[in-house]
Amino acid sequence: MRDREIIQRIKDATDLAALVGQAVKLRRQGSAWVGLCPFHSERSPSFQVVADRGFYHCFGCGKHGDAFTWLMEREGLAFPEAMEQLAQSAGIEVPRQRERPAAELDLEARLRSAMDAAQAFYQGRLAGSPKALDYLKGRGMTPAFSQEAGLGYAPDGWEALLGHLKAQGFSPDLAEQAGLVSRSERGNHIDFLRDRLVIPIHDARGRVIAFGGRAFGAAQPKYLNTRETPLFNKGGVLFGFHRAKGQLRDGALVVEGYFDVLQLQQEGINQVVAPLGTALTEAHLQLIGRFTKRLILCFDGDAAGLRAMEKGLKLALPLGFDVRLLLLPAGEDPDTWCLALGAEAFRELIGKAPDWTNFIINRALDGKDLRRTPERMEALRELAGYLAFLPATPEQRELFASLAHELRIPLSELDKAIKARTAPPEAAPELPEQPRAEVDDLLRPILVLCRDPALLARAAAVPPAWWESLQGAPLLQCLLDAAGDESLVPPEALAQLRYLEAKWSAKDEAELMPEQIFIKLELGYVEREKQALNRQMQDPGVMVDPQLQGRLAQSLDQLLRRGRQLRVQMVELRRNSFSR
Numbered sequence: 001m002r003d004r005e006i007i008q009r010i011k012d013a014t015d016l017a018a019l020v021g022q023a024v025k026l027r028r029q030g031s032a033w034v035g036l037c038p039f040h041s042e043r044s045p046s047f048q049v050v051a052d053r054g055f056y057h058c059f060g061c062g063k064h065g066d067a068f069t070w071l072m073e074r075e076g077l078a079f080p081e082a083m084e085q086l087a088q089s090a091g092i093e094v095p096r097q098r099e100r101p102a103a104e105l106d107l108e109a110r111l112r113s114a115m116d117a118a119q120a121f122y123q124g125r126l127a128g129s130p131k132a133l134d135y136l137k138g139r140g141m142t143p144a145f146s147q148e149a150g151l152g153y154a155p156d157g158w159e160a161l162l163g164h165l166k167a168q169g170f171s172p173d174l175a176e177q178a179g180l181v182s183r184s185e186r187g188n189h190i191d192f193l194r195d196r197l198v199i200p201i202h203d204a205r206g207r208v209i210a211f212g213g214r215a216f217g218a219a220q221p222k223y224l225n226t227r228e229t230p231l232f233n234k235g236g237v238l239f240g241f242h243r244a245k246g247q248l249r250d251g252a253l254v255v256e257g258y259f260d261v262l263q264l265q266q267e268g269i270n271q272v273v274a275p276l277g278t279a280l281t282e283a284h285l286q287l288i289g290r291f292t293k294r295l296i297l298c299f300d301g302d303a304a305g306l307r308a309m310e311k312g313l314k315l316a317l318p319l320g321f322d323v324r325l326l327l328l329p330a331g332e333d334p335d336t337w338c339l340a341l342g343a344e345a346f347r348e349l350i351g352k353a354p355d356w357t358n359f360i361i362n363r364a365l366d367g368k369d370l371r372r373t374p375e376r377m378e379a380l381r382e383l384a385g386y387l388a389f390l391p392a393t394p395e396q397r398e399l400f401a402s403l404a405h406e407l408r409i410p411l412s413e414l415d416k417a418i419k420a421r422t423a424p425p426e427a428a429p430e431l432p433e434q435p436r437a438e439v440d441d442l443l444r445p446i447l448v449l450c451r452d453p454a455l456l457a458r459a460a461a462v463p464p465a466w467w468e469s470l471q472g473a474p475l476l477q478c479l480l481d482a483a484g485d486e487s488l489v490p491p492e493a494l495a496q497l498r499y500l501e502a503k504w505s506a507k508d509e510a511e512l513m514p515e516q517i518f519i520k521l522e523l524g525y526v527e528r529e530k531q532a533l534n535r536q537m538q539d540p541g542v543m544v545d546p547q548l549q550g551r552l553a554q555s556l557d558q559l560l561r562r563g564r565q566l567r568v569q570m571v572e573l574r575r576n577s578f579s580r
């Protein structure tokens with residue numbers, strides 16, 4: 001079977017509404033499903049899933065695609081992986097393909113199995129390490145959850161893992177490529193993690209791609225991650241994301257450390273993620289943003305934590321996140337705090353986390369002498385950049401009024417300062433140009449139903465004069481040139497076709513019968529010809545030429561007769577469709 005047929009079979013067998021519905025709340029509208037677009041920030045839904053035709057389209061940002069692009073964009077899968085996953089859920093057998101060079105695929109597969117072997121090795125050593133077990137106990141982790149999370153221990157030795165991997169047939173070079181082994185100063189291969197508690201790091205699909213190692217006692221550094229590899233790109237990975245991904249309805253809780261994530265997971269709070277020892281980046285936020293636009297930042301209450309909170313806020317607000325802040329008492333981490341409070345109380349805290357305004361205002365005013373004009377102005381400058389993101393509500397007016405009072409400036413001046421920081425919404429640069437397909441009503445049904453091969457064959461059979469002067473004719477021409485094979489249709493044309501399909505499905509106009517479509521198309525042609533003939537016959541040059549007049553009158557007569565026939569056919573068709 002050819003690739004294209006397999007892809008089509010997989011698409012046909014995939015319930016796109018169910019797939020998309022895992023991440024986006026959808027409701028029925030006509031024959032389509034609509035919801036808030038996961039690709040851009042919006043308040044009213046312009047995102048449509050046309051499940052029976054297997055594609056989605058956003059009227060706000062123009063994003064469109066099918067089950068494959070959905071998985072590729074949302075979960076960062078490569079095409080073969082998306083195919084594998086969709087085929088698997090659809091129960092379709094896919095012959096092993098070599099989409100990528102065999103060597104590359106082979107290396108990836110070997111790296112993965114080395115990671116799996118290392119994971120089994122570390123995990124198997126945990127029970128034999130009183131030190132590691134004590135450490136976990138001290139952090140409140142139960143043996144059952146430690147097992148579930150795949151925690152392990154890296155023995156204190158140079159070649160414990162290396163020897164194990166070698167015995168399993170992995171070469172030291174491969175182990176090095178997987179980041180599991182490094183080189184000593186003398187150039188020998190040695191275990192990268194030694195005498196550490198080992199925490200597996202997963203990709204969005206839950207496959208182990210790296211390990212974090214926590215030192216015991218005073219050993220430094222406290223945390224050590226295996227290095228970046230073809231499997232592991234640190235900046236794009238959030239710890240805990242594979243588990244959180246389906247649980248983000250109430251927002252993503254972002255914490256700082258591995259143990260914060262693990263502790264909360266143990267308590268059944270799964271909406272939690274952490275960056276891997278770095279600050280929160282825009283890439284992290286974009287990953288989260290594909291699943292939820294609600295963000296709860298929960299960092300330590302110390303100075304560094306507060307700075308990280310402010311930094312995260314600065315990144316998240318322009319991306320359209322509804323940001324809440326969960327400030328912990330100084331000296332508490334999320335994990336210790338959750339342990340002290342209990343899961344229920346902590347969950348309640350998450351639900352009630354206040355928005356960011358008080359936090360930011362306190363930080364801006366803190367330590368400033370508001371009797372002095374320069375300090376007041378500095379506070380205003382600091383605040384304006386944030387306050388610009390507050391939606392205009394009565395509460396916002398109230399807040400601004402009290403702030404203006406505190407800063408001893410007229411409210412209008414505060415408004416002005418904030419407005420200066422607000423980018424006009426029209427200037428939002430990242431929205432791609434929306435395909436605007438201007439298409440004649442006569443042609444549209446054909447373009448919308450073009451996936452039906454029988455219909456396309458009929459379109460190919462009718463005289464081009466019926467449609468080639470209509471708006472949108474180039475689109476049909478593209479389709480006919482490609483003989484219905486969409487991979488041969490130019491991308492811009494395909495985008496326009498999808499746009500039309502989505503719009504059509506949204507309106508849920510009763511689907512026309514192909515018979516009617518072509519009768520109408522011909523009727524339109526007949527009408528246009530009639531008008532042209534009438535104009536011609538009124539031409540002074542023609543009016544003095546009786547012979548030409550006669551020929552034109554004959555043509556007109558034929559057209560009138562054809563028009564009447566077509567109308568009769570139309571009436572009969574309607575009657576038949578009612579009596580059916």
Ligand SMILES: [Zn+2]
Binds near residue numbers: 038047060061062063
């Ligand atoms: Zn959108």
